[in-house]
Amino acid sequence: METLVQEHSMTIGLSGNPNCGKTTMFNALTGSHQHVGNWPGVTVVTKMGHARVGSGATSQEVDIVDLPGTYSLTAYSEEEKAARNFLINTRPAAVIDVMNADALERNLYLAVQILELGVPLVLALNMMDEVRKHGKDIDTALLTKLTGCPAIETVARSGKGKQELLDAAFLLAKDRNGRWDPLVISYGPDLDPVLAEMEAIITKAGELVGQVPPRWVGIKILEGDESIINRCREANPEVAARLEALVAKVSEHLGRTLRASPDAIIADYRYGYITGIARQVVRYPKVDAERIRLSDRMDQVLTHQLAGPLVMALVIYLVYILTFKAGALPMEMVQDAFAWLGKTAEAAMPDGLLRSLVVSGVIAGVGGVLGFVPLIMIMFFLISALEDSGYVARMAYMLDRVFRIFGLHGTSVLPFIVAGGIAGGCAVPGVMATRALRSPKEKLATLLVTPFMTCGAKVPVFLMLAAAFFPGSEAGVMSLVTLTAWVAALLVAKLLRSTVVKGESTPFVMELPPYRMPTLSGLCIHTWERSWDYMRKAGTTILAISVLLWAAMTFPGLPADRATAFDAREAAVQEQIDAAKAQGQEASALEEALKQVGADRSEEALKASAAGRAGVALESVSHLAGFNWRVNIALVGGLAAKEVIVSTLGTAYSLGEIDTEDAEPLSRLMAADPSFPRSAALALIIFVILYAPCSVTIVTMARESSWKWAVFAMTFNTSLAFVAAVAVFQTARLFS
């Protein structure tokens, strides 16, 4: 991931709660000139863009940084840490807090915490259209007076107020000129004296945690903020110990007298301060408390005990159908274009290694990556629409009870479906869809098991095997495969969550934002951002992997004597053809024979390649699961892309080039192969469901989590697959 750097002398941060329209505001302010990347030292993805502020000769470009959406500035989640570290380390000239003015009190909770840090703050009262619609009135001038922050009314969707907002932030930044001006709130008779004492100690000790107000450090320590406490301990253990002793004493006192912890008291007073402001600022001229909002009425149907799940099933089905139906044509076009490119290159270049590299390695590899782009774009467009409309939160709400059993989150359903929860999806957009999950542990577990689903590239493998070994019951086999994939994904998720991704489930406390119509520009920006990210980064790595696998299946090639022998056989048959043609006879049988020699040669060349030798060598282990060397090579090839499994099997069974979509000749051959019984076919089906994801998925998994977890998925899934395949093969053999 790209590391973001400051490009202009002035940086303005954009903070806010989730679902407050912050991203829409960011898009409105910066247009399409955005970079996605990591801010130094922060793992959470942030976005940076530019905007022009001021007018005439004094106007200038400023950096606008979109901070992760958070409700608070504690350090419990990665998002909160990222937002806070940005404020402390980068010290932006000003911060714009985008607030859902319709829920002013809760949104002020974050604003007040930023103010306690002292950062120059502008309040964007966003969604003012909804405020008015709900019969409320906000006294903006009074809010400015009470908080000391410029407050600007905005409607991010239409861009209303965005220029005033920028101007206000610019003016404030100029005026404050880097000076922080912390807000001081009283935390009551128990905590205020302790805070004053702590403040004195911290001031005397000098900087413990960067350039932040001493009182703020005190508040954080009282709140039990591990990250700040640790930084203090590192900076000055002696002072940290004194501060912690003070906190321990007051905590004990509070526990005894009020049965409350300091952080609860702090929150209490903070809310008290906010309620005081909100009571004066928000008025309800048309008191209409009983009126049920449209959004709530929609929820009565959309989250209804019976209708809710039905509608959700329909929505999931539609996302799936739209993605893969609408994506089929452009995907085919991209694939055809690359096929054409491959043919053209094949015709234009002389036979040899370079041609093989260009055609089978580079063009096939890049084509394999770009072929997914139409699917990814459509899928992200639809998922962004579901997210922006507020429906994803409802899905999580309805499904949470089921997924929680397996240590997952309600939102996990989305990646599963996209990856092939309904047979025919694709694990790549599936893995990327895990971004919708806000809880890190659940996200990781979902990401690791998502590739078990029956993606479109695995389907031909199952169909071919079903046709060969279970003729007539292909549909039954496919259904069972899909079901097995789900059961495996959920059980393995449970296993992972109780071992390597152990830990309490993340609290579900989650906002159900009112339903809103997504904006087209927002959806397009999301879609483009995510697709481009995929194309650019995955393309380079996958190209390398593709070339590597090409080399493994090409080198060292046939030994010279075998190559000469094949040349001789080909020449002999060719001679016979020429002789027959000279006599005006039909030579189709001979031409078939020539093709067969070519196919035999490919088979032997494949067996002689590095991958082939690996396949043969693996037989000593893989015979436990009933796999012969042909199957082994195909499975190795499947690491590049699952489509390769069927075509490699074709080559290994001396069929020459075969059509993946119509693998009937292969089915017949495999069914007739005495070294590959039906029990082995069953084991192969299980193995293909479970084993390592394809290279594109692996790279995507690494990008969504880390290489550590991607490598884990590769080795763990393959081991699991092998154990399961051996179990199935040995059991099935007993019964046959």
Added chain:
Amino acid sequence: MNNCITLRQAQVNQKLRICSVGAQGELGRRIRDMGLMPGVEVTVVGKAPLRDPVALRLRDFTLTLRNSEADHIVVELVEG
């Protein structure tokens, strides 16, 4: 405090007032971050198809939480 119940026991559409929030640590912080504080009025507006989680309406917005999380929140019925 006699008519105090935990939020899990509350019925849909009952008007409630929060008496206390017992949760500690991260859960406690998250509950407070969302504005679930003593004195705040809430209504359970719905339960998920499997009766868990529940949807809670505060004055300005709606949020969800699991029954196991609702156990930490003690509420009293508000008359009328």
